[in-house]
Amino acid sequence: MTDAHDTDVSFDPTALEAFLEEHLGSVETFDVAPGGEGKSNETCFVTWGDRDLVVRKPPAGATTDTAHDVLREYRVLSALQGTPVPVPETVLSSEDHSVVGSDFYVMERVFGDVIRGEEPDRFGTPAHRQRLGEEMIDTLAAIHTVDYESVGLGAGDFGYPDGYLERQVDRWTKQLEWAFGTTTDEREVPALHDVREWLEDNLPETAEPTLVHGDYKLDNVMFGPGTPPELAAVFDWEMSTLGDPLADLGWLLIHWYDDGDSEPLLPTTNPPFLAREGYPTRRELVDRYERRSDVEVHDLRFYRVLAVYKEAAACEVFFARHLLGSDDPFYPQMREQVPSIAERALRMIDGDEPL
Numbered sequence: 133m134t135d136a137h138d139t140d141v142s143f144d145p146t147a148l149e150a151f152l153e154e155h156l157g158s159v160e161t162f163d164v165a166p167g168g169e170g171k172s173n174e175t176c177f178v179t180w181g182d183r184d185l186v187v188r189k190p191p192a193g194a195t196t197d198t199a200h201d202v203l204r205e206y207r208v209l210s211a212l213q214g215t216p217v218p219v220p221e222t223v224l225s226s227e228d229h230s231v232v233g234s235d236f237y238v239m240e241r242v243f244g245d246v247i248r249g250e251e252p253d254r255f256g257t258p259a260h261r262q263r264l265g266e267e268m269i270d271t272l273a274a275i276h277t278v279d280y281e282s283v284g285l286g287a288g289d290f291g292y293p294d295g296y297l298e299r300q301v302d303r304w305t306k307q308l309e310w311a312f313g314t315t316t317d318e319r320e321v322p323a324l325h326d327v328r329e330w331l332e333d334n335l336p337e338t339a340e341p342t343l344v345h346g347d348y349k350l351d352n353v354m355f356g357p358g359t360p361p362e363l364a365a366v367f368d369w370e371m372s373t374l375g376d377p378l379a380d381l382g383w384l385l386i387h388w389y390d391d392g393d394s395e396p397l398l399p400t401t402n403p404p405f406l407a408r409e410g411y412p413t414r415r416e417l418v419d420r421y422e423r424r425s426d427v428e429v430h431d432l433r434f435y436r437v438l439a440v441y442k443e444a445a446a447c448e449v450f451f452a453r454h455l456l457g458s459d460d461p462f463y464p465q466m467r468e469q470v471p472s473i474a475e476r477a478l479r480m481i482d483g484d485e486p487l
Contacts, residue, residue: 140165140166167186172370176188203237205369211284242354244356266412269421275343276380293341297335305328314456331434340427381429398447444473
């Protein structure tokens with residue numbers, strides 16, 4: 133076997149090579165290299181003979197709970213094989229920490245573009261832009277109309293839909309409280325306490341539960357290499373569960389830039405090019421979602437505020453990690469960004485930032 137091992141990955145590839153050989157058979161070529169971006173699980177690209185594979189594992193230093201997320205993600209991806217939801221083909225998973233230092237799984241690689249800050253040139257026409265937005269919302273509707281019981285993601289086994297919204301507020305409040313234990317010595321964000329109280333006081337009646345992705349936005353999907361735009365795969369399922377589908381819709385909407393919006397706080401996840409001619413507006417996305425999903429959309433202000441609160445909490449955790457010694461260049465920006473995100477939530481509450 134000829135091989136090439138990239139030393140930039142967080143593990144010794146030799147054990148992975150032996151593992152793949154045991155389960156997939158011998159090949160002439162093996163290569164492993166770091167790949168992908170993002171702040172959650174680690175992605176590595178693997179060449180195994182004539183196959184292009186991806187290994188997903190928790191980042192170095194992750195907790196046991198975080199490590200479990202990759203196996204949960206593998207379970208969802210495997211369950212969605214053969215459904216209308218586009219996902220990569222799963223290959224195998226393992227809890228043997230001697231291979232890469234943690235739980236991990238292997239899937240087939242999908243090729244295309246994950247769109248973060250720039251519009252792909254091939255999509256730069258009004259018709260293609262409109263189709264990109266339609267693909268985004270149609271795929272979200274497909275997620276929410278999967279018969280989750282029939283694919284093996286049943287209530288009580290995979291998720292607990294009752295009380296989902298209350299648990300979301302509580303979960304992200306706890307994330308904030310953990311971060312505030314470090315960040316309040318640097319600066320405080322009192323607006324987030326007001327947002328939390330508003331969310332607790334304004335919990336809506338929840339929609340009929342569905343499979344929810346938990347982090348559905350433009351940079352967590354891949355569009356295939358051709359035109360017109362075709363959504364080829366949905367990634368990053370580690371926060372998926374059963375719950376209120378409008379939470380997913382609210383999360384997508386706060387990351388969808390619209391004409392007339394103020395300068396985006398996080399332009400890589402809320403790219404301003406979405407205001408160009410042809411891209412659907414947020415209102416058009418909601419209208420299409422209702423038609424495609426049969427989910428009745430109501431009280432979107434709550435779901436949008438919840439989404440901004442979640443984003444603020446996640447970013448405050450990033451700032452805490454910076455203060456605790458992380459060298460990620462993105463994290464220091466959260467000193468100013470989190471207070472601005474919190475102000476955005478207050479504007480939504482006051483009706484000053486409508487859909």
